[in-house]
Every structure is written in structure tokens, then in C-alpha cells.
Amino acid sequence: MGLELFDLRGKTAMVTGGNRGLGEVAVMALAKAGADVAVCGRKKGELDRVCSAIRELGRKSSSFLLDVTSKESVHKGVKEILQEFGRVDILVNNAGVNYRVPVLEFPEDQWDLILKTNLKGYFLVAQAVAPKMIEMGYGKIINMSSILGTVALPNQIAYASAKGGVDQMTKVMALEWAKTGVRVNAIGPTYFETELVAQLRNDPERFQFINERTPMGRWGYPPELEGIVIFLASAASDFITGQTIYIDGGWTIW
Numbered sequence: 001m002g003l004e005l006f007d008l009r010g011k012t013a014m015v016t017g018g019n020r021g022l023g024e025v026a027v028m029a030l031a032k033a034g035a036d037v038a039v040c041g042r043k044k045g046e047l048d049r050v051c052s053a054i055r056e057l058g059r060k061s062s063s064f065l066l067d068v069t070s071k072e073s074v075h076k077g078v079k080e081i082l083q084e085f086g087r088v089d090i091l092v093n094n095a096g097v098n099y100r101v102p103v104l105e106f107p108e109d110q111w112d113l114i115l116k117t118n119l120k121g122y123f124l125v126a127q128a129v130a131p132k133m134i135e136m137g138y139g140k141i142i143n144m145s146s147i148l149g150t151v152a153l154p155n156q157i158a159y160a161s162a163k164g165g166v167d168q169m170t171k172v173m174a175l176e177w178a179k180t181g182v183r184v185n186a187i188g189p190t191y192f193e194t195e196l197v198a199q200l201r202n203d204p205e206r207f208q209f210i211n212e213r214t215p216m217g218r219w220g221y222p223p224e225l226e227g228i229v230i231f232l233a234s235a236a237s238d239f240i241t242g243q244t245i246y247i248d249g250g251w252t253i254w
């Protein structure tokens with residue numbers, strides 16, 4: 001038993017929101033481990049840039065315009081991916097948005113957008129992709145959750161509600177598909193420097209709070225996400241399903 005457990009050659013992965021941030025990190029990790037990757041999102045130019053980087057690694061890659069808030073767009077995108085690649089072995093549900101204000105000021109339209117993107121969007125994409133995985137008898141679904149799926153912070157009412165929902169969604173899908181070969185797990189990151197959290201990164205007080213609250217004393221570096229993505233996408237995690245695995249420098253220890 002060796003590194004071949006982590007080998008993704010011959011597998012096709014699909015990543016939503018793969019054009020930047022943690023989605024791009026996941027895309028590149030999967031490609032480095034050998035997978036061909038369908039890079040999905042809303043910005044053709046940025047998606048194509050990521051696809052070129054994957055092809056430089058010798059893998060197959062194409063971009064697909066897919067808005068996770070639209071069932072029609074999700075089904076169209078998944079159909080096109082299946083037409084081009086013939087299979088999806090690995091799905092990373094990653095697309096996400098956030099908006100931070102206290103509960104009493106929280107606008108309904110932001111609540112709707114966050115829940116539609118970060119929760120319903122994951123459901124729609126998994127529902128579109130899973131039938132092919134079940135037919136193949138093998139699949140790996142990785143839902144990008146957050147420490148906020150289990151811990152609370154002020155100003156995060158919609159985001160924390162959605163991520164808590166992602167953790168529960170992960171368990172229900174895992175249970176329903178446990179005997180089909182489809183494994184469903186979630187990753188719960190702490191703060192990693194991306195556009196999503198730039199506002200907090202640029203606020204010295206918030207930046208320091210996060211450093212001090214984290215047992216390891218710092219934010220995550222985006223490349224540190226690579227290992228857990230490859231692990232959950234590969235045969236190395238074949239007996240794991242329904243779990244949220246935190247990558248948080250110890251935040252959720254206490």
C-alpha cells in the first residue's frame with residue numbers, strides 16, 4: 001500500500017467556483033494528483049485561465065459556464081460535462097458567497113442569495129451528478145463547508161445557517177448513497193486568505209482576533225487545502241462517508 005492510494009489518474013473531477021480562491025486550489029490539487037478536471041463557474045475568461053494551467057500538467061480540462069443558483073444552468077452544465085468527459089468521479093461543491101452584518105440588519109435578499117448559493121446550490125449540483133455516479137457504482141462528493149457550520153460568530157447568520165445545513169446535507173446524502181459506492185464528505189476550513197474574506201484580512205482587529213482564537217496562531221495558507229481534497233477524492237478515504245473534516249489550525253478543538 002503506497003502513494004497509489006492517492007492516485008487520481010483516469011478520474012474526472014468537477015469543481016464549482018473553480019476560477020479562483022479555494023476552488024482553484026482544489027482544481028489544481030486534483031489535477032496534480034492525476035485527475036482531468038471540468039472547471040465550472042460564471043466567468044469564462046478566468047475559468048479558461050485555470051484550464052490552461054491544468055493542461056500544462058498534462059491533464060484534460062475544459063471550462064463550463066454553470067451558475068449554481070439556477071437548476072437549468074446546473075443541469076445544462078452537467079450534461080455538457082458528461083457529453084465531453086463521459087463521467088464525473090469526483091464533485092467538489094465549492095461555490096460560495098458571504099455577507100456580514102448583525103441579525104437585526106440582515107437584508108432578506110442577502111439571506112436568499114447566500115442560502116441559494118451555499119446550500120441549495122450544493123443540493124442541485126449533487127442531485128444532477130449523483131445518478132451517473134450511482135450508475136458507475138463509485139463517486140466522491142466533497143462539500144466545502146466551514147468551521148461556521150459548527151461554531152458561531154456574530155454577523156454570520158446566513159452563512160453559518162447555510163454551512164450548518166451543508167454538514168447535515170452531507171450526512172443525509174452519505175446515508176442514502178452509502179451502499180451505492182458514492183461517498184459524501186465535507187471540508188470545514190477556518191479562515192484562508194481569499195477574496196471571500198479580504199474584508200476581514202484587511203481589518204487589523206479582525207485579523208488579530210482570528211490569529212489569537214486559533215490554537216496554531218494563524219490563518220490557513222490556501223495550498224494547505226490540497227492534501228485534504230486529494231485524500232477525500234481518492235481511494236485513500238474509501239471507508240469514510242458523512243463526515244466533516246476540519247482544517248482549522250485547531251479552532252474547533254474548544
Ligand SMILES: NC(=O)c1ccc[n+]([C@@H]2O[C@H](COP(=O)([O-])OP(=O)(O)OC[C@H]3O[C@@H](n4cnc5c(N)ncnc54)[C@H](OP(=O)(O)O)[C@@H]3O)[C@@H](O)[C@H]2O)c1
Nearest residue numbers: 017021022042067068094095096146189191192194195196
Ligand atoms: N476563504 C475562507 O476563509 C473560507 C473558509 C471556510 C469556507 N470557505 C468556503 O470555501 C468556498 C470557496 O471560498 P473562497 O474563499 O475561495 O471564496 P472566493 O474566492 O470568493 O470564491 C468563491 C467562488 O464561488 C463562485 N461562485 C459564487 N457564486 C456562484 C454561483 N452562483 N455559481 C457559480 N459559482 C459561484 C465564485 O465565482 P465568481 O468569480 O463568478 O464570483 C468564486 O469562484 C466557499 O464555499 C466558502 O464558503 C472559505
